[in-house]
Structure formats: structure tokens, C-alpha cells
Amino acid sequence: MANAIFSTWNNKVLDGRYNGTTYSAEEVGLPLTYGEDKEFKAIFGWNGIVLTDDSSNIVSLAADYFRTVALIACGECNVGYNGVHLIKTILDNLVAGTAVPADIARLKECIEGVSINTKCSFCSSAVKPIADCLRYFSAEFEAAAEEHAAYEPSNGLLNVTAPCIEACPIHQDVPGYIGHIKNHNYDEAINLIKRNNPLPGCTGRACMAFCEKNCIRNEIDAPVSIRKLKRVAYDFGTPNELVVEKKKKDEVAIIGAGPAGIAAAKRLLSLGYNVVAYDLNNVCGGMMNDGIPSYRLPREIIKADFDEMIALGAEYRVSTPVRDIEDISSHYKATIICTGAYASKSNGIEGWTEGENDMLQGVRYLKSINNKKTMELKNSVLVVGGGNTAIDCARTALRAGSRDVTIIYRRSRAEMPANAEEIDEAEIEGVKLDLLALPVKIEVEENGIKKVTCQKMQLGEPDESGRRRPVPVPGSEYVINCDMILSAIGEKPDVSFLNNKVELTDWGTIKVDKNGATSMKGVFAAGDCVNGPASIVEAMASGKRAAIGAVMYLDGKTTVSNEKEEVFEPFHKEFLKHNLDNTYNYARERQHARMIDRNVLLDNFNEVEQVLTKKQAVQEADRCLKCYKVILVTRN
Amino acid sequence: MINLTIDDRTVSVEKNATILQAAEKLNIKIPTLCYNEEMAPIGSCRICVVEAIKGGESLIVSACNTGVEEGMKVYTKSEKAIEARKFAVKILYSENPSVKLIRDLAEEYGVVEDINVRKSECIHCERCVHACRDVVGQNAIVLTTCGLSYGNDAPSLKWDFDKCIACGTCAFVCPTGAVKMHDHDGVRTLLTPESKQDFTLKKCVSCGSYFMPEVQAQYLMKKTELPADKFDQCMNCR
Numbered sequence: 001m002a003n004a005i006f007s008t009w010n011n012k013v014l015d016g017r018y019n020g021t022t023y024s025a026e027e028v029g030l031p032l033t034y035g036e037d038k039e040f041k042a043i044f045g046w047n048g049i050v051l052t053d054d055s056s057n058i059v060s061l062a063a064d065y066f067r068t069v070a071l072i073a074c075g076e077c078n079v080g081y082n083g084v085h086l087i088k089t090i091l092d093n094l095v096a097g098t099a100v101p102a103d104i105a106r107l108k109e110c111i112e113g114v115s116i117n118t119k120c121s122f123c124s125s126a127v128k129p130i131a132d133c134l135r136y137f138s139a140e141f142e143a144a145a146e147e148h149a150a151y152e153p154s155n156g157l158l159n160v161t162a163p164c165i166e167a168c169p170i171h172q173d174v175p176g177y178i179g180h181i182k183n184h185n186y187d188e189a190i191n192l193i194k195r196n197n198p199l200p201g202c203t204g205r206a207c208m209a210f211c212e213k214n215c216i217r218n219e220i221d222a223p224v225s226i227r228k229l230k231r232v233a234y235d236f237g238t239p240n241e242l243v244v245e246k247k248k249k250d251e252v253a254i255i256g257a258g259p260a261g262i263a264a265a266k267r268l269l270s271l272g273y274n275v276v277a278y279d280l281n282n283v284c285g286g287m288m289n290d291g292i293p294s295y296r297l298p299r300e301i302i303k304a305d306f307d308e309m310i311a312l313g314a315e316y317r318v319s320t321p322v323r324d325i326e327d328i329s330s331h332y333k334a335t336i337i338c339t340g341a342y343a344s345k346s347n348g349i350e351g352w353t354e355g356e357n358d359m360l361q362g363v364r365y366l367k368s369i370n371n372k373k374t375m376e377l378k379n380s381v382l383v384v385g386g387g388n389t390a391i392d393c394a395r396t397a398l399r400a401g402s403r404d405v406t407i408i409y410r411r412s413r414a415e416m417p418a419n420a421e422e423i424d425e426a427e428i429e430g431v432k433l434d435l436l437a438l439p440v441k442i443e444v445e446e447n448g449i450k451k452v453t454c455q456k457m458q459l460g461e462p463d464e465s466g467r468r469r470p471v472p473v474p475g476s477e478y479v480i481n482c483d484m485i486l487s488a489i490g491e492k493p494d495v496s497f498l499n500n501k502v503e504l505t506d507w508g509t510i511k512v513d514k515n516g517a518t519s520m521k522g523v524f525a526a527g528d529c530v531n532g533p534a535s536i537v538e539a540m541a542s543g544k545r546a547a548i549g550a551v552m553y554l555d556g557k558t559t560v561s562n563e564k565e566e567v568f569e570p571f572h573k574e575f576l577k578h579n580l581d582n583t584y585n586y587a588r589e590r591q592h593a594r595m596i597d598r599n600v601l602l603d604n605f606n607e608v609e610q611v612l613t614k615k616q617a618v619q620e621a622d623r624c625l626k627c628y629k630v631i632l633v634t635r636n
Numbered sequence: 637m638i639n640l641t642i643d644d645r646t647v648s649v650e651k652n653a654t655i656l657q658a659a660e661k662l663n664i665k666i667p668t669l670c671y672n673e674e675m676a677p678i679g680s681c682r683i684c685v686v687e688a689i690k691g692g693e694s695l696i697v698s699a700c701n702t703g704v705e706e707g708m709k710v711y712t713k714s715e716k717a718i719e720a721r722k723f724a725v726k727i728l729y730s731e732n733p734s735v736k737l738i739r740d741l742a743e744e745y746g747v748v749e750d751i752n753v754r755k756s757e758c759i760h761c762e763r764c765v766h767a768c769r770d771v772v773g774q775n776a777i778v779l780t781t782c783g784l785s786y787g788n789d790a791p792s793l794k795w796d797f798d799k800c801i802a803c804g805t806c807a808f809v810c811p812t813g814a815v816k817m818h819d820h821d822g823v824r825t826l827l828t829p830e831s832k833q834d835f836t837l838k839k840c841v842s843c844g845s846y847f848m849p850e851v852q853a854q855y856l857m858k859k860t861e862l863p864a865d866k867f868d869q870c871m872n873c874r
């Protein structure tokens with residue numbers, strides 16, 4: 001186990017350089033190893049300096065770290081940009097052997113000036129390790145200014161991230177594209193987004209926005225509207241055409257044309273592989289097409305994202321259900337399963353007759369309506385569940401013509417897994433919520449009306465998910481009448497086509513290793529069929545990983561190809577943290593998008609949320625504090 | 637109303653007021669450069685910094701865009717505030733020593749050293765960008781900033797002359813004179829830090845004097861939906 005001899009991480013100074021004391025990773029508060037016990041030599045980052053031995057050249061570390069800082073300093077404030085560039089010049093001169101002794105005092109002055117007076121928090125926080133250098137390594141710096149000797153570069157590995165970037169499963173450069181939008185540079189914004197996101201249109205409208213949940217502005221007022229800004233970039237920007245290398249390598253099969261499938265396809269295409277994707281549906285998009293209603297995600301947006309992949313050379317064989325995994329896997333050297341989570345969990349309601357008597361699983365209902373199958377109109381609809389699927393079912397039912405729509409959920413509003421904004425939207429549109437209630441029995445009357453016996457619930461102790469467990473209130477049964485009941489209590493993968501040839505987990509999802517490989521040779525899996533019902537962006541992240549796994553397998557490699565990912569993985573928690581330092585950040589209102597008028601009859605599936613205006617977008621972009629974190633590590 | 641003290645004098649101001657506005661009320665002068673009262677604060681020059689104590693913590697903040705808070709104690713001339721401001725002046729002076737306004741500030745703060753090489757009159761305060769966007773509504777000036785993936789060495793301002801209506805607002809708000817505009821021989825010339833553009837001026841059909849750039853007349857015509865002949869005469873002859 002590596003120990004540190006010196007650390008200033010997170011303002012905790014541990015200095016064993018002169019007395020031989022060493023400090024464990026716990027004491028330092030930062031991992032000192034990565035992968036399988038490989039050791040860091042030096043860690044030089046936004047939050048301090050950590051050394052595990054005395055062989056590092058601190059001046060080279062500082063200069064190498066700071067060159068990246070200077071690339072990020074945006075130029076929107078005088079002190080930040082000019083100060084950072086002065087510091088960079090001095091550090092570069094120090095390692096080149098061209099500095100003069102007076103430069104050290106100048107360096108100190110610049111660091112003090114920059115660390116207290118900048119417009120956003122980036123430059124002021126990025127100078128922290130340099131300030132530490134001058135405080136604890138002044139002898140080394142003074143020597144560098146006097147000796148006029150050139151220093152070897154540190155040969156470290158650099159990473160740049162931010163709390164939002166780190167929270168995003170596909171690590172979108174959020175402050176990067178927000179900066180472009182602030183400068184009205186929509187084309188560059190969308191180009192940047194597309195670098196690691198094959199579904200820019202879909203995610204701009206329907207992403208669950210994990211970035212926003214970890215935006216540092218949560219601590220000040222409200223998160224930056226990152227998803228809406230992505231949509232601004234998509235709607236107003238014209239991206240460059242994507243190009244990929246000419247194909248030369250093997251063909252890889254993908255089963256399922258949803259987000260996981262498209263992300264895998266894009267990665268494979270960009271690495272020069274041919275892709276053939278199979279889907280039982282007649283259109284691409286997976287659950288985005290079958291589940292997410294078009295008033296949240298218009299169909300032409302999904303189509304545009306997939307058309308781009310076709311233009312890049314992916315072959316989509318739609319209307320082609322795969323009935324046995326070996327029908328595919330035996331024809332290709334590698335196969336990636338991306339079949340999603342289409343089966344529904346059973347609801348345990350007495351008298352439930354799936355598919356008959358107007359009792360239907362929510363995703364089946366959505367799939368029918370979304371694919372424009374005609375359905376008999378039912379006036380009163382009861383939706384069971386509290387997640388996004390339940391909300392989508394209820395709002396869809398309203399648009400399909402039902403006038404009396406109620407969501408019944410066994411816990412209270414605060415525990416509903418659905419996005420709070422979505423719940424508000426549903427209520428605005430007239431959906432009723434029956435909270436703390438559970439349907440237990442259904443009886444079908446002669447005239448088709450269903451009498452649903454419900455039980456009132458109250459919240460008890462928290463369960464394993466941390467949410468308070470609902471417990472029945474004795475003697476509180478009541479009856480609701482309705483014409484249709486939709487069950488939306490959760491989905492799970494439909495793995496019948498695997499015919500027990502591929503190993504599953506206890507939860508019925510496909511079991512994979514960290515490269516996405518299943519128990520069947522040459523077969524990989526990604527997306528909801530591995531994660532359980534999750535999100536578009538998680539499916540994409542997992543699809544990419546499986547594509548890399550497949551490529552490694554085809555190339556006969558066993559080691560992780562992505563060294564950088566392995567090295568910085570231990571810092572994930574540290575990257576997610578909010579360091580709201582010395583800059584004072586004033587509250588500024590989050591911009592809201594215009595919604596279509598819902599006081600009129602909702603008889604269509606027109607998109608509800610409108611794009612932010614350019615003016616709003618600039619104001620919203622201006623709220624971003626550019627919380628970039630730069631880190632440089634060297635290894636033994 | 638919010639109560640706070642500035643240099644130990646009490647003042648109460650509206651909830652949404654900034655420290656700068658509160659100081660104005662007490663006639664306490666805080667130097668500014670990028671701030672223009674007709675526009676929302678920009679916060680780019682960092683000259684207006686003051687020391688603010690809130691909850692026992694001392695912070696350096698820009699007065700122009702920081703909101704007041706109940707019980708806040710602000711010091712505009714404390715040692716810490718002056719040091720921070722002096723550094724901002726120093727760094728501006730080293731970049732743009734030719735600008736009179738900055739030379740004056742440098743003199744006031746005792747800055748003599750000239751430490752850098754890049755020299756220009758533009759200090760990237762963004763006043764022109766915001767004025768053209770928020771006051772004129774033409775959005776013709778784009779600030780190109782730097783960033784990891786941006787590929788720019790330095791921030792720069794680009795004028796989009798398809799959008800520009802030659803109104804001169806940018807030249808008017810520029811604090812350093814980096815943007816200039818003048819009329820000569822039936823032409824209006826706009827000089828920006830990186831470009832020069834000529835606009836033809838319209839001649840009054842009655843008196844023969846030049847009165848308005850062609851592009852501006854077209855813009856007004858479109859905006860007001862008035863017939864073209866309404867724009868043939870100057871203000872005096874109309």
C-alpha cells in the first residue's frame with residue numbers, strides 16, 4: 001500500500017518530508033492507488049498536492065498542470081484570464097530555465113490576485129496548488145529561478161472534469177458547450193455535444209439530466225438548465241457532418257435499436273467495424289419510440305438521430321425479431337444484446353386479467369398509442385404506479401381522449417420516483433393523484449365497468465431503498481369505478497429469446513463483466529437488459545462500454561484499453577464534490593421554457609415544452625460557474 | 637428593505653439592489669469600468685471589488701453584480717479590497733497601457749510596472765457585446781472565448797456585419813476607445829479592434845445632408861412597416 005509523505009489535499013496539511021512520517025490514503029482523504037494496487041507518485045490537482053515519495057520535480061508538475069488550466073481560462077474576466085496567463089508564462093520560464101529570481105515574487109502576487117478576484121470560480125480555484133507550491137516548496141521554486149537549468153517534463157496523465165461532467169454517464173463537456181452557447185456559437189456547441197453523444201436530439205428533450213442533479217448551483221439557488229441548453233444547441237446549431245474511417249474490419253451484430261444499440265453502433269463504426277442491427281420493431285428508437293410519448297420527444301427527432309448512424313454506414317434490419325440468440329451469435333464474431341426492458345412486473349392485484357377487460361400493462365398501452373394503433377376510447381382511466389411510466393400513461397390517456405384520469409400510488413408524492421416537474425405537468429393537465437392508496441382487488445361489472453377496491457396506506461419505517469415503507473391502514477378500504485386500468489409499476493428485461501443459454505442475475509437481468517461480456521463467448525450485452533429499467537444516457541454509456549469490450553475481444557486483447565479511465569476511476573467521488581470556495585456567488589433566476597397552452601382541450605400529441613429563446617439561453621448559460629477541475633497524476 | 641453598512645455607515649436599500657447601488661446612495665465612490673447603468677452588470681473588469689463580511693467570513697466581491705444582504709458589512713477601502721483592486725488595475729495596465737482611463741487608474745493606485753507584452757486598446761470588458769445584444773437588440777458582436785476544446789489562443793471580438801445596423805452604440809459604450817465610429821464623405825466608418833467597415837450614408841432628398849446609414853434605414857423600414865419614401869428626408873426636413 002502506498003503512503004503519502006506530503007499532502008495539502010482539501011486544505012489538510014500533512015508534511016512528513018523532514019521527519020519520515022507517512023500518511024495513509026484515509027488520512028490524506030484521497031486514493032493513493034488505482035487499478036490492482038498500482039501506485040501514484042504525485043497527485044497535483046485543483047484541491048491540493050499529494051506526494052508519495054520525494055523523487056517528483058514539483059516545478060515540472062506545476063508547469064504541466066497549469067498549461068491545461070491556461071487552456072480553460074475563458075477570457076471573460078480580466079483578472080482570471082490575464083492573471084492565469086502571466087502565471088503560466090512564469091511557470092513555463094521556470095521549467096525552461098529562463099526565469100529570473102524576481103519572477104517568484106511576481107508569481108506570488110499573481111496567485112494572490114487571482115485567487116480572490118475572478119468572475120467565476122475556475123481560475124481562482126485552479127491556482128490553489130500553485131499557492132501551495134510557493135508555501136511549501138519555495139526552496140525548489142527559488143532554485144529553479146536561479147539555476148537556469150531546463151527541467152524534464154513530468155510525463156503525467158491529465159484529466160479535466162467537473163461535478164456535472166462526472167455525474168453524466170457519458171461525460172458530456174457541459175461547461176464547454178454552455179460556454180459556446182453563451183457566445184451564440186450554437187454550431188460549435190452541438191459539435192462538442194456530438195463528440196460523445198450519438199443522441200443529441202433525444203437527450204436534449206428527454207434526458208434524465210443526472211448532471212443537473214449534481215450541478216453546483218444546487219447549493220446556491222437552482223441547477224443550471226443543462227438539458228434545455230442542450231436542446232438550444234441542437235435546435236439552433238448546424239453540426240458538421242460526421243465522418244468515419246472506411247470500413248475494413250469485422251462485422252458486429254447488435255440486437256435492439258435503442259439508445260444502447262445506437263451508442264454501441266457509433267463506437268464500432270468509428271473504430272472501423274461494420275455494424276448490423278436487428279430490431280423487431282419497424283422503426284428505430286427502442287423505448288424512446290415505444291415508451292416516451294411524442295409530446296415529450298417528437299418522432300422526427302428520434303429519426304434524425306438514427307438516420308445519421310445509417311448515413312455513417314450502420315445497417316438496420318427492422319421488423320426482424322430475434323427468436324434465438326444463436327441465430328445471430330453463430331453468424332457473427334461478436335454480438336451485442338441491447339434489447340431493453342420490455343416485460344412488466346406483475347402487480348399482484350386480485351382479479352387482474354392482463355390484456356383483457358381493459359386491464360393492460362402501461363408500456364403495452366404506450367407502445368400501442370405511440371405506434372398509432374387504434375384503441376377504443378375509455379373515459380375513466382386508473383393508472384397504478386408512481387414512476388415516469390405512470391405519468392406518461394396518464395398524460396397520454398388524456399390526449400387520447402380520456403377525460404377522467406387518476407394515478408394511484410401507494411406512497412406520498414415526495415416518494416414518487418417520477419421526476420417532480422413531470423408530476424407538476426400532469427397535474428396542470430388535469431391528471432388526478434390518489435396518493436397513499438393501493439388497489440387490491442378488481443371486479444368487472446356486467447356493463448364492463450371495473451370496481452376497484454383500494455386500501456388506504458400510511459408511511460412506516462424506511463425500507464432498503466431509503467423510502468418509507470407504505471403500510472395498510474386497517475379498515476380503510478374504498479371502491480373506485482373506472483373503464484380501464486393501466487399497470488405501471490416497473491419493467492424488467494424480456495429474455496425469452498436467450499432460451500437459457502446466457503447467464504442471468506437474480507433480478508432477471510443479463511449478467512455481464514466490466515467489459516460488458518456475457519457468459520456466452522463473443523456475446524456482449526448493454527442497456528436496460530443489463531441495468532434494469534434505467535435511462536437513455538445510462539443505456540448509451542453501457543452500449544459504448546460493450547462496444548469497446550467487443551473490440552477488445554475481436555483484437556484478442558484482455559487488458560482495459562482505456563488507461564485513463566482506470567487511472568482516474570478512484571477519484572470519481574472527489575470529482576463529484578462541490579467545492580464552493582472563496583468566490584461569492586449571487587443567486588440568479590433559472591430560466592423556464594415556454595409550455596404550450598394547456599387551458600385548451602388536449603387532443604393532440606404536440607410537443608409541450610418549447611425551446612428556450614436565445615436571450616433566455618444566454619442568461620441561463622451565464623449562470624454556469626465553470627466548475628472545471630484539473631488534475632495531473634504521475635505514477636511509479 | 638435590506639439594511640447593511642458600507643464603510644461603517646448604515647444604509648437601507650431595495651431587496652434586489654447591488655452593493656454598488658447601495659454605495660451610490662451613500663455617495664461612496666467605487667471605481668467601475670465594465671459597468672454601465674443602462675445595462676445588466678457584466679462583472680468582467682474586476683475593478684469594482686470590495687470586501688464584504690457576511691456571517692463572519694470576509695470575501696472579495698465585485699460590487700456591480702453582487703446583491704446586498706441583511707447585516708452585510710462592506711468595506712470599499714480596506715487593505716484587502718485595495719490590494720485586490722490594485723492587482724486588477726495592474727494587470728489591465730500591463731495589457732493596455734495606451735488607454736488613458738487605465739493610465740489614470742494606474743496612477744491612482746500607484747501601479748507603475750508594465751509586465752506584459754500583449755498590447756491593445758480592447759480590454760474585453762464586453763460592454764459592447766451586451767449593449768448590442770441587450771440595448772440595440774441586434775446581437776452583432778460575438779465574444780469568442782477560450783476553452784479546452786475551443787482552439788482559441790486569446791479571447792477576441794468578432795463583428796457580424798450582416799447584423800450590424802451601424803448605430804454606433806458599441807463605440808459609444810466602449811470605455812477605452814477601442815471601438816470608434818466617424819462619418820466622412822457620405823460614409824460611416826466603424827473601427828473595431830480587429831476590423832474596419834464602411835457603411836454608405838443616406839442623403840436627404842430635400843436638404844442634401846447625409847443623415848442615416850442605408851442599413852439603418854432598411855432596418856427601420858422593416859421594423860416600422862412604413863413606406864420607403866418616409867425615409868428619404870432627414871429629421872429637420874421631415
Ligand SMILES: Cc1cc2nc3c(=O)[nH]c(=O)nc-3n(C[C@H](O)[C@H](O)[C@H](O)COP(=O)(O)OP(=O)(O)OC[C@H]3O[C@@H](n4cnc5c(N)ncnc54)[C@H](O)[C@@H]3O)c2cc1C
Nearest residue numbers: 256258259260280286287291322339340527528534535536
Ligand atoms: C414510458 C417510459 C418513459 C421513459 N422516459 C424516459 C425519459 O424521459 N428519459 C430517459 O432517459 N429514459 C426514459 N425511459 C427509459 C429509456 O427509454 C430506456 O432506459 C432506454 O430506452 C433503454 O435503452 P436500451 O437501448 O437499453 O433499450 P430499449 O430502448 O428498450 O431498446 C430495445 C430494443 O430492442 C428491441 N428488441 C427487444 N427484443 C428483441 C428481439 N428479441 N429481437 C429484436 N429486437 C428486440 C426492441 O424492439 C427495442 O427497439 C422511459 C421508459 C419508459 C418505459
Ligand code: SF4
Nearest residue numbers: 074077080081118120
Ligand atoms: S474561467 Fe472564470 S475566472 Fe477564468 S477568465 Fe473565465 S470568467 Fe474569469
Ligand code: SF4
Nearest residue numbers: 164215216624625627
Ligand atoms: S455551474 Fe456549470 S460547471 Fe458547475 S456544475 Fe453547474 S453546469 Fe457544471
Ligand code: SF4
Nearest residue numbers: 768800801803804806
Ligand atoms: S454599430 Fe453595429 S455592432 Fe455596434 S452596437 Fe450598433 S448594431 Fe451593434
Ligand code: FES
Nearest residue numbers: 679681682684700
Ligand atoms: S465594474 Fe464591476 S466587474 Fe467591472
